[in-house]
Amino acid sequence: MIENSRILVTGGAGFIGSNLVEDLLSRNNEVVVLDNFSTGKRENLQLFANDRRFTLIEGDIRDYKTCQKAVDGVEYVMHEAALCSVPLSIDDPMLVTDVNIGGFVNVLYAAKEAKVKCFAYAASCATYGDAEYSPKVEDRIGKPLSPYAITKYVDELYAMNFHDLYGINTVGLRYFNVFGRRQDPYGAYAAVIPIFAMRLLSLTSPVINGDGSFSRDFTHVSNVVLANNLALLSKDEKALNQVYNVACGESTSLNQLFEALKSALAQIKPEIAGISPVHGPERVGDIPHSLASIDKISSLLGYKPVMMFEEGIKATAKWYVDNLVDK
Ligand SMILES: NC(=O)c1ccc[n+]([C@@H]2O[C@H](COP(=O)([O-])OP(=O)(O)OC[C@H]3O[C@@H](n4cnc5c(N)ncnc54)[C@H](O)[C@@H]3O)[C@@H](O)[C@H]2O)c1
Numbered sequence: 001m002i003e004n005s006r007i008l009v010t011g012g013a014g015f016i017g018s019n020l021v022e023d024l025l026s027r028n029n030e031v032v033v034l035d036n037f038s039t040g041k042r043e044n045l046q047l048f049a050n051d052r053r054f055t056l057i058e059g060d061i062r063d064y065k066t067c068q069k070a071v072d073g074v075e076y077v078m079h080e081a082a083l084c085s086v087p088l089s090i091d092d093p094m095l096v097t098d099v100n101i102g103g104f105v106n107v108l109y110a111a112k113e114a115k116v117k118c119f120a121y122a123a124s125c126a127t128y129g130d131a132e133y134s135p136k137v138e139d140r141i142g143k144p145l146s147p148y149a150i151t152k153y154v155d156e157l158y159a160m161n162f163h164d165l166y167g168i169n170t171v172g173l174r175y176f177n178v179f180g181r182r183q184d185p186y187g188a189y190a191a192v193i194p195i196f197a198m199r200l201l202s203l204t205s206p207v208i209n210g211d212g213s214f215s216r217d218f219t220h221v222s223n224v225v226l227a228n229n230l231a232l233l234s235k236d237e238k239a240l241n242q243v244y245n246v247a248c249g250e251s252t253s254l255n256q257l258f259e260a261l262k263s264a265l266a267q268i269k270p271e272i273a274g275i276s277p278v279h280g281p282e283r284v285g286d287i288p289h290s291l292a293s294i295d296k297i298s299s300l301l302g303y304k305p306v307m308m309f310e311e312g313i314k315a316t317a318k319w320y321v322d323n324l325v326d327k
Pocket of ligand 1: 010011012013014015016017034035036037038039040041059060061062079080081082083084099103122123124125174175176177178179
């Protein structure tokens with residue numbers, strides 16, 4: 001794991017970013033966060049606000065000068081800043097393209113100018129698009145199903161191209177349905193686990209889109225933290241300038257997710273045990289199944305998930321109870 005280094009985490013006020021920052025600060029790193037708080041939260045940074053090794057730059061990755069300031073003296077970059085909602089990208093493709101591609105290129109170019117040792121960036125399983133085979137392997141993608149998916153794939157192309165042109169080392173990490181503490185349950189574009197948790201905690205039935213048989217490779221955020229560290233520290237030429245799935249390689253249906261979350265929350269709040277879900281219509285464009293092969297990241301980066309779904313959902317349920325009830 002990275003220690004005694006200076007790292008830029010873009011999007012550090014967000015769900016995944018703040019987990020990366022917390023982990024880095026626990027090992028005597030200096031951390032710079034660049035965030036514009038568009039979806040990130042100040043309270044996600046509260047824990048480290050007074051840590052002298054922590055610097056916050058409030059600004060936008062669409063502004064190149066801000067990116068130049070953020071990479072100053074930095075050895076590694078973890079690039080998480082993005083607008084990461086598929087529905088938002090359908091509602092406002094221009095905005096999402098600006099941030100996810102324009103902003104990405106700014107941070108990448110600034111990182112190359114600053115001669116960082118390595119640039120890890122959040123890619124996405126959305127890049128597999130309509131590919132139907134399973135489990136997904138990195139070099140076989142399908143047709144993208146949203147502007148968001150396109151932006152994430154274009155980022156991969158830029159990263160590869162910048163390595164070829166300028167020699168910067170990059171690693172793309174295609175996260176699969178990440179969950180864990182500080183994932184935002186509020187807003188129109190919230191993800192399924194926080195939405196279910198909040199509904200169960202308010203003793204209301206969650207809505208499952210479709211019959212609940214659709215499945216995902218739900219990945220606890222601690223695995224994402226590990227993958228970022230392994231990626232940035234890799235010295236193996238074959239392992240750098242690649243993209244990797246970051247997941248558990250384990251399939252969980254929405255019905256199984258509902259049951260697991262309900263039972264974890266009911267341990268703490270027993271009245272939740274009696275709640276049943278409501279089934280709504282399938283969401284347009286939802287792919288039925290998404291499961292990762294983690295062979296590539298295991299063999300080239302030595303990755304092994306540190307927390308599987310069952311344990312992760314228990315820890316996350318506890319976090320929602322401790323942090324969000326009565327707020
Ligand atoms: N959560 C998942 O399941 C998942 C899956 C695949 C990929 N990803 C990727 O992981 C990354 C982090 O996602 P997350 O779930 O933590 O989302 P998040 O919304 O919690 O975090 C994104 C952060 O980026 C910041 N940001 C957005 N636009 C910005 C801009 N123009 N300038 C500066 N900062 C900006 C936001 O304020 C926020 O703090 C994203 O790149 C996302 O696409 C997430």
